[in-house]
Amino acid sequence: MTTIRPSREDDLHAITAIYAHHVLHGTGTFETNPPTAADMTARRADVLSKDLPYLVAAGDNGEVLGFAYCNWFKPRPAYRYSAEDSIYLAESARGQGLGTQLLAALMQAAEEVGVRKLIAVIGDSANLGSVGVHRAQGFSHVGVLKDCGWKFGQWRDVVLMDKVLGRGSDTAPE
Secondary structure, eight states, X not given: OOEEEEOXXXXXXXXHHHHHHXXXXXXXSXXXXXXXXXXXXXXXXXXXXXXXXXXXXXXXXXXXXXXXXXXXXXXXXXXXXEEEEEEEEOGGGTTSSHHHHHHHHHHXXXXXXXXXXXXXXXXXXXXXXXXXXXXXXXXXXXXXXEEEEEETTEEEEEEEEEEEOTTTTSSOOO
């Protein structure tokens, strides 16, 4: 059985390896050089320093099968209730509904810390898995930025989707 839980420092080796695979073989991220373990440690620390969630999906033996986190959409204070989500799965864990589970848990954790809008910035229009996971969790298609990334010898689009969390914009934040 898979467990979704807050990430721990000892998860970073697996998180770094999962993300490196996506950098080298996928178009969901437009990074072209895998970040080091130190880079990923600093990135996780940045997310946690903002009291935002950074989750992992762990398998029966405790192995990390995927991770998800959100970070502020933009650094300016007016954006402090809007966050961008990121979800990455180990290749062996794809197609089993784990992305949907991670996103559902991330949405709940983000809402609990006051996020009112979650934004998906999905690399590559052909990334049907990510688009589908977000659509299944109630995200709406907002738009496409055509040909804004160059990876693997081709121009790549960015798909924008969003989802209102909790009371959304119906009320002023506390």
